[in-house]
Amino acid sequence: xxxxxxxxxxxxxxxxxxxxxxxxxxxxxxxxxxxxxxxxxxxxxxxxxxxxxxxxxxxxxxxxxxxxxxxxxxxxxxxxxxxxxxxxxxxxxxxxxxxxxxxxxxxxxxxxxxxxxxxxxxxxxxxxxxxxxxxxxxxxxxxxxxxxxxxxxxxxxxxxxxxxxxxxxxxxxxxxxxxxxxxxxxxxxxxxxxxxxxxxxxxxxxxxxxxxxxxxxxxxxxxxxxxxxxxxxxxxxxxxxxxxxxxxxxxxxxxxxxxxxxxxxxxxxxxxxxxxxxxxxxxxxxxxxxxxxxxxxxxxxxxxxxxxxxxxxxxxxxxxxxxxxxxxxxxxxxxxxxxxxxxxxxxxxxxxxxxxxxxxxxxxxxxxxxxxxxxxxxxxxxxxxxxxxxxxx
Amino acid sequence: xxxxxxxxxxxxxxxxxxxxxxxxxxxxxxxxxxxxxxxxxxxxxxxxxxxxxxxxxxxxxxxxxxxxxxxxxxxxxxxxxxxxxxxxxxxxxxxxxxxxxxxxxxxxxxxxxxxxxxxxxxxxxxxxxxxxxxxxxxxxxxxxxxxxxxxxxxxxxxxxxxxxxxxxxxxxxxxxxxxxxxxxxxxxxxxxxxxxxxxxxxxxxxxxxxxxxxxxxxxxxxxxxxxxxxxxxxxxxxxxxxxxxxxxx
Numbered sequence: 194x195x196x197x198x199x200x201x202x203x204x205x206x207x208x209x210x211x212x213x214x215x216x217x218x219x220x221x222x223x224x225x226x227x228x229x230x231x232x233x234x235x236x237x238x239x240x241x242x243x244x245x246x247x248x249x250x251x252x253x254x255x256x257x258x259x260x261x262x263x264x265x266x267x268x269x270x271x272x273x274x275x276x277x278x279x280x281x282x283x284x285x286x287x288x289x290x291x292x293x294x295x296x297x298x299x300x301x302x303x304x305x306x307x308x309x310x311x312x313x314x315x316x317x318x319x320x321x322x323x324x325x326x327x328x329x330x331x332x333x334x335x336x337x338x339x340x341x342x343x344x345x346x347x348x349x350x351x352x353x354x355x356x357x358x359x360x361x362x363x364x365x366x367x368x369x370x371x372x373x374x375x376x377x378x379x380x381x382x383x384x385x386x387x388x389x390x391x392x393x394x395x396x397x398x399x400x401x402x403x404x405x406x407x408x409x410x411x412x413x414x415x416x417x418x419x420x421x422x423x424x425x426x427x428x429x430x431x432x433x434x435x436x437x438x439x440x441x442x443x444x445x446x447x448x449x450x451x452x453x454x455x456x457x458x459x460x461x462x463x464x465x466x467x468x469x470x471x472x473x474x475x476x477x478x479x480x481x482x483x484x485x486x487x488x489x490x491x492x493x494x495x496x497x498x499x500x501x502x503x504x505x506x507x508x509x510x511x512x513x514x515x516x517x518x519x520x521x522x523x524x525x526x527x528x529x530x531x532x533x534x535x536x537x538x539x540x541x542x543x544x545x546x547x548x549x550x551x552x553x554x555x556x557x558x559x560x561x562x563x564x565x566x567x568x569x570x571x572x573x574x575x576x577x578x579x580x581x582x583x584x585x586x
Numbered sequence: 587x588x589x590x591x592x593x594x595x596x597x598x599x600x601x602x603x604x605x606x607x608x609x610x611x612x613x614x615x616x617x618x619x620x621x622x623x624x625x626x627x628x629x630x631x632x633x634x635x636x637x638x639x640x641x642x643x644x645x646x647x648x649x650x651x652x653x654x655x656x657x658x659x660x661x662x663x664x665x666x667x668x669x670x671x672x673x674x675x676x677x678x679x680x681x682x683x684x685x686x687x688x689x690x691x692x693x694x695x696x697x698x699x700x701x702x703x704x705x706x707x708x709x710x711x712x713x714x715x716x717x718x719x720x721x722x723x724x725x726x727x728x729x730x731x732x733x734x735x736x737x738x739x740x741x742x743x744x745x746x747x748x749x750x751x752x753x754x755x756x757x758x759x760x761x762x763x764x765x766x767x768x769x770x771x772x773x774x775x776x777x778x779x780x781x782x783x784x785x786x787x788x789x790x791x792x793x794x795x796x797x798x799x800x801x802x803x804x805x806x807x808x809x810x811x812x813x814x815x816x817x818x819x820x821x822x823x824x825x826x827x828x829x830x831x832x833x834x835x
Binding site for chain 2: 441443456457458460461464465468469472473524525526527528529530531532533535
């Protein structure tokens with residue numbers, strides 16, 4: 194690696210690769226479909242509401258506050274790693290080259306969030322204010338400029354203060370930005386410009402303060418680790434993330450359930466698989482998530498056919514994913530040596546999955562209670578699950 | 587009659603065999619040490635005996651049967667303590683013992699009686715409701731040891747048992763092994779702690795490049811290497827040098 198720009202580029206490629214790998218799963222997973230439905234439904238509701246919204250609706254304040262808060266969250270993406278505090282130390286004075294790349298990426302990777310929120314709110318602005326199109330787009334540009342200032346500002350603050358009390362800094366920035374947007378929305382461009390000047394000064398104060406300070410590697414590395422962890426945790430809802438594999442929780446409030454597997458040689462695998470299912474977050478939350486989606490649809494969608502299709506699809510998804518997760522046998526486990534019949538594990542998995550699916554059927558059936566023929570959802574969950582369990586290998 | 591008979595076993599991961607034409611037996615009440623350099627084939631030999639690998643040629647009999655002939659009888663005949671503890675993250679110590687007892691068809695009363703003794707011996711009574719994530723390496727090892735001794739089989743297969751155990755733990759393990767031996771159980775132990783092996787093993791099998799280089803009591807080994815006063819360490823080093831000579835030749 195010749196220089197710091199190359200260091201950044203190779204980090205960046207690796208990071209993008211990692212994000213892409215998991216994004217694939219997120220956008221092909223079941224939650225993506227639910228999200229599309231939710232966005233569609235939300236958009237429809239919003240457009241209906243715009244038709245009846247009163248002109249005294251406080252749109253300016255609401256938008257200014259929301260955009261102000263969103264602008265204030267400008268966590269820098271530095272992609273620094275733990276060994277950097279040793280290996281990059283001799284390059285300390287040249288680190289600004291690296292950070293300018295990092296901040297450019299931080300800006301471009303975050304600016305679209307405020308941009309989208311603002312664009313979504315434009316119809317509302319048109320409905321309740323008298324702003325002209327030019328004015329509305331001028332404020333859009335103002336938002337983008339403020340985002341740029343915010344990214345530099347938060348970085349300088351974290352650099353000079355090593356991340357201490359960053360919430361105070363964010364609050365101050367949120368207030369200044371919200372004020373700027375609010376002035377803009379009231380066509381008080383002069384006041385808006387004054388707010389911008391204040392935020393520039395605020396930024397410069399910390400930027401000056403950070404000159405000569407050593408790079409706060411520890412803080413930035415921790416920030417990076419937290420960011421990647423939360424990304425992995427999010428991705429883990431959709432797919433198996435190896436870094437996160439199997440966190441375990443006792444869930445002792447469910448201990449009473451284990452009594453249903455009595456002591457005895459023929460129950461050894463069931464004893465194990467039951468606890469694996471209840472206590473492994475991956476398996477347990479998979480069931481909780483899919484059951485919850487199915488139940489919510491059953492409770493709030495009034496078209497029986499839709500609830501049946503969703504119940505069936507999610508019953509299939511839960512059964513097949515649970516079965517595969519519980520059967521997976523990559524590593525050596527002690528139960529591979531137990532003097533038990535060869536199919537003992539498979540049989541136990543089948544029974545535990547059945548138990549989980551009967552519970553899902555009951556939950557979904559209860560949530561569909563208000564509908565005519567609510568018992569059909571219950572039967573569909575059970576039948577699809579049994580068929581899936583039988584046909585899949 | 588031998589408890590374990592390994593007859594002309596050849597096997598390994600790929601087409602190139604790791605162990606070649608391996609033959610040895612372990613009699614009732616015998617403690618046999620399996621000694622060899624890294625890569626000599628100790629772990630592979632153990633994997634073949636516990637049945638996670640199947641021999642390409644030859645037979646392995648435990649209490650007279652091969653794994654194929656009578657899986658249940660074969661598997662009930664031994665318990666295994668791996669080099670790296672293999673525990674279930676989602677089970678407590680108590681549940682590890684209970685699961686093992688269930689799998690080996692041990693009734694509840696026997697489980698309670700045996701585990702009480704073992705928990706006391708290995709000083710783990712107060713950790714019954716702990717999960718493995720809270721255990722140190724030595725404690726994890728102790729869980730494996732307790733599970734193995736709970737089963738009370740004819741043959742114990744113990745891979746590198748002393749690494750990670752504290753001195754008290756090592757003593758407890760040796761005591762347990764002694765006791766089981768007196769009751770007629772056999773033990774196959776692979777280790778690098780040669781002084782302990784020399785002191786406690788009835789017989790030693792020296793593995794070298796997948797073959798049995800020498801086997802027998804310490805006296806037999808000294809004779810075979812023509813080193814009358816040698817310790818096991820000396821013999822081990824002699825074997826290493828022998829290999830270097832072969833490589834140079």
